[in-house]
Amino acid sequence: MADKETAAPFPDRPKPKKAAPRSRTLSAEALEQLGARRLAELLMAQAKGDAALARTLRLALAGTDGGGRLATEVEKRLRTIGRSRGFIEWDKVRPLARELDSLREMIAGPLAATDPRAAVAQMRLLLGLADNVFERSDDGSGTLGEVFRQAGAELGRLWAKLPHRDPVTLAGEVLALWDADGYGETDRLLEAAGPALGPEGRAELRRLLEARLAAVPRSRKPDAYESWQGRGQITFRLRDLADLEGDVDAYIAATEAGGRAENFAGDVAERLIAHGRPSEALAWLDRAPGRQESEEIRLTDLRIAALDALGQREEAQALRWGAFRRWLTPQHLRPYLRGLPDFDDMEAEDRAMAHALAHPDRNLALSFLVGWPKLEAANRLVRAHHGEMDGRDYGRIRSAAEALAERYPAAATLLHRILAEDVLRRASSRQYPYAVRDVRACASLASLLPAEPGLEDHNVFLARLKHEHGRKVGFWALLDGQG
Known part of the structure; x- marks a missing residue:
């Protein structure tokens, strides 16, 4: 029988410590391990003091009962918000935006999956809250505006889910929504609605817009606000429609119809270049008025792109060098140097640095260097x-x-x-x-x-x-x- 020393050959070796339990990162997977009952209890406890969470839970439960009850619950909440008249303080703007966005997701997701028509109706209702909400709040952060623009785009996508939809009727819907838009909430509507409108709906929308344009007399003061409210807004929509169809000639026609077309020369030139028509783009750029520096730089970049497309390399290089000398813009200097023969680029870079050192705008020169x-x-x-x-x-x-x-x-x-x-x-x-x-x-x-x-x-x-x-x-x- 072995004695105690034999039975314990390493009496002084310390016992290994138990590993400390690893902290769990909060995640959906980790929470699943709590089990449905425990999670439900935690949510109920939190919802007693959190009205927003309680509303979210009610909507989620309504979604399990089919589209009918969910549509009713969503509409009830939207109409409650619409009836509100109190000013929305700055610290309440983001919570309201989160709630509206949650309602948007509920409409576009669970409700649309079970009842597309109800989803369209509720998204229209949500979009219709824009005037009320903006008039009662200061959306300096743009949070509310983004929610409503998303809702406008979502409505356009929901139309594509409607069975037996009438594209001609949808064209009238788009126009009605544009007419009611006071805060830009329909900025993304047309592009999202493109598949639902199809060629027939887009043609009808063009017909409606052109009929309106024909009924608006040209103002003797093309810069006046009334002119923009009339022809300007209509031709703005026609340009959007032309972009959706990829029709640069329709875009040009709408631009000319709106008056003061030279103000949009850069936009026209950009589309002409993209459609392989650089000579026409240059002609439009010749009409462009030079105003702000950022716009002048943009027009210069477009002119360079048109010259490159035409193979007029020397003219493009001269423009790049001239632009750099004026604005100390690296985006012009780098391609200019790349376009020079070997070893010439080093001498040209030295000239560029000397020019920067002598530039009268010392802050700009410092930033460039x-x-x-x-x-x-x-x-x-x-x-x-x-x-x-x-x-x-x-x-x-x-x-x-x-x-x-x-x-x-x-x-x-x-x-x-x-x-x-x-x-x-x-x-x-x-x-x-x-x-x-x-x-x-x-x-x-x-x-x-x-x-x-x-x-x-x-x-x-x-x-x-x-x-x-x-x-x-x-x-x-x-x-x-x-x-």
Whole structure:
């Protein structure tokens, strides 16, 4: 018989610890393991204090009883919302949007699967709430608008599920919904309704719109609001219909019929290029008025695309170089360099960097050089011209400072100082936290600054700030960590 030492050859070995239970990630699969009864109890407990959840559960239960009861429950809730007249406070907008979206999903899903006609009726009812809801709320976030635009698109898709639908009648429905649209809720309706309308419905819609257009006299003041309300809105719908059918000539006809067609020259040119008609696109671009910079860039891009399509390579390259020189746009410089013969591109890139360094818009030049990237050139620009930079251009200057900090701490410091001093000069108290952030960034770079004439060390910089802006107590309190 073995003694105790023999029976336990490793008496001092510690016993292994039990593994701690792994935490479960909350998921549908994990919750399934609780079982139906326990889940039901948890939901009922939560629903007692959550009216929105209680309504969702009632709708889900109604869906198990067939389309009839579900349609009744959905309609009841929609009509309750429609009868409401109180103002919807800002913190109630998102919950209402979530509820409306949940109703939309219930209509487009379970109800449409069992009763498409009831689904169409309820989606129409939901869409009809738009005026009431928007008039009682401030949808600054666009949350409610997105829900209603989705509902408009969903209605168009639901029409395709209707058995024995009449495309001609649907065309009249589309027009009626457009007429009632006060907030853009039908923006996506036509495209979604395309399959349901089919060729016959689209032809009828065109006929109805053209009949309306013929009945509206041309205004003597084509820029007047009344002109837009009349011919402008009708031709806007005709252009949408032309896009749906892929008919560029119909798009052009609608554009011409609306008046001031040159305002839409870029849109026409874009479609002509897509349809392999670049020469006509160029003619339209010649009519386009140059207004905002973003629109001018777009028109230039379209002209380049048309020239490329025509094989006019030199003209396209000249436009790219001219666009870069004017706007310092990388999207023009890169294809320009790619289109040059070998080794010529290196010389051209050097010319481009020299042009950027001399560009009168120092902030734009800095942004370009950092983004290209040519950080050494960006450093030279900052050291030579930081006094000409606009500190209100926070996005460009801060991102440049962060990009330069590791290799060029002096340039980064100068940029952070520009931002901080601009805020203090304007006494913009709401932006004091940003100014504090920039001053602290200067402090973090202070030990890396070279000792050179004209470059303040950090303590001298702080002393100057205190002398010039000592009365801005809010800023100093934040900087000292007291705010």
